[in-house]
Amino acid sequence: MKIIKNIIKFGKIAPVLLGLIAFSYCGKEKPAETESSVASKGVGPVSSVTLGTLNEGMAQKGKLNFETKCSACHKFEEKVVGPALKGVTERRTPEWIMNMILNPIEMTQKDPIAQELLAEHLTQMTFQNVQESEAREILEYLRKMDKK
Amino acid sequence: MILIGLGYGCKNGAATAALASDAAKRVYVAPGEKDEVYAFLSGGFSGQMSVYGIPSTRLFKIIPVFSVFPENGYGYDEETKNMLRTTHGYVPWDDSHHIEASMTDGKQDGRWLFLNANNTPRLARIDLRSFETKEIIEIPNSAGNHASPFATENTEYLMAATRFSVPIPQASVPIENFSKGDFKGTVSMVKVDPKSGRLSLELQILVPGFDYDLSHCGKGKSHDWCFFTSYNSEQAYKMIEVGASKNDKDYILAFNWVRAKQCLDQGKASNFGGEYYRNYLPENQPAISEKLSGVKMLQPKDCPGVMYYMPTPKSPHGTDVDPTGEYIVGGGKLATVIPVHSFSKLMEVKDKPEHRSGTIMDIPILKYESTLAGEVKKPCLGPLHTEFDGKGYAYTSCFVSSEVVKWELGTWEVEQHLPAYYSVGHLSIVGGSSKDPYGKYLIALNKITKDRYLPVGMELPQSAQLYDISGGKAELLSDFPTVGEPHYSQMIPAKLLMDKAAKIYPLEENKHPYAIKNEKDARVVREGNTVRVYMTQIRSHFKPDTIEVRSGDTVFFHVTNLEQDFDIPHGFAVGGAPEMPNLLIMPGQTRTFKWKAPKPGIYPFYCTDFCSALHQEMQQYIRVLP
Numbered sequence: 070m071k072i073i074k075n076i077i078k079f080g081k082i083a084p085v086l087l088g089l090i091a092f093s094y095c096g097k098e099k100p101a102e103t104e105s106s107v108a109s110k111g112v113g114p115v116s117s118v119t120l121g122t123l124n125e126g127m128a129q130k131g132k133l134n135f136e137t138k139c140s141a142c143h144k145f146e147e148k149v150v151g152p153a154l155k156g157v158t159e160r161r162t163p164e165w166i167m168n169m170i171l172n173p174i175e176m177t178q179k180d181p182i183a184q185e186l187l188a189e190h191l192t193q194m195t196f197q198n199v200q201e202s203e204a205r206e207i208l209e210y211l212r213k214m215d216k217k
Numbered sequence: 218m219i220l221i222g223l224g225y226g227c228k229n230g231a232a233t234a235a236l237a238s239d240a241a242k243r244v245y246v247a248p249g250e251k252d253e254v255y256a257f258l259s260g261g262f263s264g265q266m267s268v269y270g271i272p273s274t275r276l277f278k279i280i281p282v283f284s285v286f287p288e289n290g291y292g293y294d295e296e297t298k299n300m301l302r303t304t305h306g307y308v309p310w311d312d313s314h315h316i317e318a319s320m321t322d323g324k325q326d327g328r329w330l331f332l333n334a335n336n337t338p339r340l341a342r343i344d345l346r347s348f349e350t351k352e353i354i355e356i357p358n359s360a361g362n363h364a365s366p367f368a369t370e371n372t373e374y375l376m377a378a379t380r381f382s383v384p385i386p387q388a389s390v391p392i393e394n395f396s397k398g399d400f401k402g403t404v405s406m407v408k409v410d411p412k413s414g415r416l417s418l419e420l421q422i423l424v425p426g427f428d429y430d431l432s433h434c435g436k437g438k439s440h441d442w443c444f445f446t447s448y449n450s451e452q453a454y455k456m457i458e459v460g461a462s463k464n465d466k467d468y469i470l471a472f473n474w475v476r477a478k479q480c481l482d483q484g485k486a487s488n489f490g491g492e493y494y495r496n497y498l499p500e501n502q503p504a505i506s507e508k509l510s511g512v513k514m515l516q517p518k519d520c521p522g523v524m525y526y527m528p529t530p531k532s533p534h535g536t537d538v539d540p541t542g543e544y545i546v547g548g549g550k551l552a553t554v555i556p557v558h559s560f561s562k563l564m565e566v567k568d569k570p571e572h573r574s575g576t577i578m579d580i581p582i583l584k585y586e587s588t589l590a591g592e593v594k595k596p597c598l599g600p601l602h603t604e605f606d607g608k609g610y611a612y613t614s615c616f617v618s619s620e621v622v623k624w625e626l627g628t629w630e631v632e633q634h635l636p637a638y639y640s641v642g643h644l645s646i647v648g649g650s651s652k653d654p655y656g657k658y659l660i661a662l663n664k665i666t667k668d669r670y671l672p673v674g675m676e677l678p679q680s681a682q683l684y685d686i687s688g689g690k691a692e693l694l695s696d697f698p699t700v701g702e703p704h705y706s707q708m709i710p711a712k713l714l715m716d717k718a719a720k721i722y723p724l725e726e727n728k729h730p731y732a733i734k735n736e737k738d739a740r741v742v743r744e745g746n747t748v749r750v751y752m753t754q755i756r757s758h759f760k761p762d763t764i765e766v767r768s769g770d771t772v773f774f775h776v777t778n779l780e781q782d783f784d785i786p787h788g789f790a791v792g793g794a795p796e797m798p799n800l801l802i803m804p805g806q807t808r809t810f811k812w813k814a815p816k817p818g819i820y821p822f823y824c825t826d827f828c829s830a831l832h833q834e835m836q837q838y839i840r841v842l843p
Binding site for chain 2: 136137138140141142150191192193195196197198199
């Protein structure tokens with residue numbers, strides 16, 4: 070964990086460094102978005118999520134948190150600071166989405182998809198002090214938006 | 218050093234206190250590793266407090282307290298400018314001297330630090346979660362709040378006594394009336410709420426018109442008492458450096474604060490005038506500034522047993538209580554001994570007439586020998602302040618001979634002389650003024666630097682020196698330049714503070730009346746000629762990002778930082794804004810920039826704290842219409 074702590078400590082310049090890391094990695098061998106990486110659960114506290122039928126109550130709570138902590142950088146239909154989120158629950162596993170919300174810095178260091186996204190958008194996704202239960206609610210909101 | 222060699226070349230001599238042979242290794246903190254101790258240094262005439270790591274002596278932070286701070290906007294923005302409000306108006310500077318750490322059972326508890334403002338009498342409370350100034354209370358009926366803020370054993374009260382005696386209440390009288398008794402001093406008891414830390418002035422005691430210098434409160438058996446030094450018992454008012462140095466002994470005032478409180482509760486204090494401000498900064502809301510009026514004033518004659526004078530040679534400056542609470546060490550800045558009073562003896566003799574030599578304002582004067590535990594003979598020139606290592610040794614700073622002397626409690630024998638570069642005032646040991654010193658590091662806080670650093674014009678930075686006192690002999694490890702005058706310090710083990718330091722202001726707890734919690738609420742609202750801009754920041758943009766106002770409008774930018782990530786404040790600065798420096802807005806915080814819209818044109822605004830790869834793009838425009 071020492072390396073991670075250090076990167077967090079230098080959080081303000083980390084995006085640049087991480088960007089370089091991502092580029093150099095890409096230069097050597099661009100990781101294709103293979104079957105396995107699409108199925109990736111990412112890196113972080115969430116290893117398994119069981120999805121049921123859409124829970125409206127959770128989605129509603131997720132919407133409120135999304136608007137406060139995520140919407141400054143993410144829209145659904147278009148890229149703003151970060152990628153457009155329409156279809157994200159089809160592109161990524163639920164675990165990956167939650168880990169990206171909960172552990173964005175380590176994700177952009179270690180997860181090939183997150184690394185590619187950083188190289189594309191060049192702004193380190195921020196950890197917004199979201200609790201795991203709240204990340205699950207945001208996931209439910211994203212599912213709801215994808216079902217529209 | 219020559220002086221020591223000639224007159225005071227005690228057995229070890231200054232030369233033996235050499236630099237430790239592996240000093241560099243002992244102060245080296247490798248990249249990514251953390252220091253062992255926080256050192257909080259007051260800034261003297263800078264009015265601030267600075268935070269260093271020990272043993273590396275790296276500067277981590279300047280905490281603005283009594284002086285405005287353009288780096289982050291303290292004292293300028295709508296949220297914090299009320300912190301510097303006083304009955305004299307907005308006073309944006311002060312002279313900060315003594316840092317006191319909050320204590321529980323006489324031990325540092327890591328909750329708050331307190332700091333005095335010497336010039337315009339005030340006390341501040343600094344929160345040790347956020348490392349921010351949260352409260353400032355003005356002390357009325359006082360002129361020069363020097364002998365403060367010294368805390369009782371459980372931080373029940375902070376003591377504050379006046380440096381300059383003046384007519385109380387204030388009056389324009391001939392200055393020569395000073396020696397006729399028209400001038401008085403006060404001792405103030407400021408109550409600290411044990412949960413919130415909130416400060417309130419509970420009682421003042423009117424005392425003789427001397428100059429009150431320093432204080433320390435008792436511990437253990439002396440829990441009920443605080444001890445104040447006074448000088449100028451001559452009541453000289455001209456050429457004071459001569460006039461105030463005539464008496465062979467001045468006094469340490471022993472003050473029973475528990476008794477004073479008892480007399481207050483028995484109705485023996487009377488209503489007295491005095492206006493003062495109390496300014497409080499609630500978490501993430503604008504400062505609340507209250508003007509309060511009147512105090513309860515106690516006269517010593519109405520409360521027998523509340524105060525005693527212990528004669529102390531000569532122009533005593535420091536008064537320090539050892540960890541057991543038994544010894545009260547005086548630092549007579551013109552004395553050739555370090556006198557040590559015994560608390561047990563004080564208790565034994567205080568009410569026996571044969572041990573008294575007179576009274577002043579009905580305060581009994583005890584005989585010097587009656588309370589004396591011992592004297593450290595010819596320790597140095599100009600002994601000032603003493604701290605303790607918890608292992609039976611005391612360390613006293615000596616201003617004139619520029620050294621720290623280590624001596625043993627009980628035998629009163631000097632063990633070691635440590636040179637200081639130069640003119641040491643206070644000194645500080647980790648926990649050294651508490652009941653439980655950690656006793657590993659000592660810093661000497663020096664007034665002069667002279668030849669220690671590269672010259673940078675006429676003025677050099679003042680400095681502090683770090684010694685390791687963990688072994689038998691203290692060893693010099695390093696010295697370092699400081700911010701302002703490093704007047705006094707509290708050093709606290711890092712483990713007491715580091716894990717509870719706040720990382721963000723949670724957005725959901727932001728109670729600021731003009732906060733907005735998401736971008737869709739960002740807007741510009743006009744109320745007549747006042748325009749309120751409800752603005753958000755997040756890497757790397759503002760909302761709203763283009764703004765139009767009219768020339769002459771009063772514009773309030775209420776800026777909320779939506780980040781919830783540690784160490785990501787955003788800056789906010791508007792081109793040409795004449796009364797506003799930079800603002801640094803912490804994650805989850807709201808701060809307000811007031812701006813009189815100038816002549817028509819386009820005015821850029823931008824983030825000043827480098828925040829992301831697109832930091833440079835975090836810039837926008839305000840259009841000022843005719």
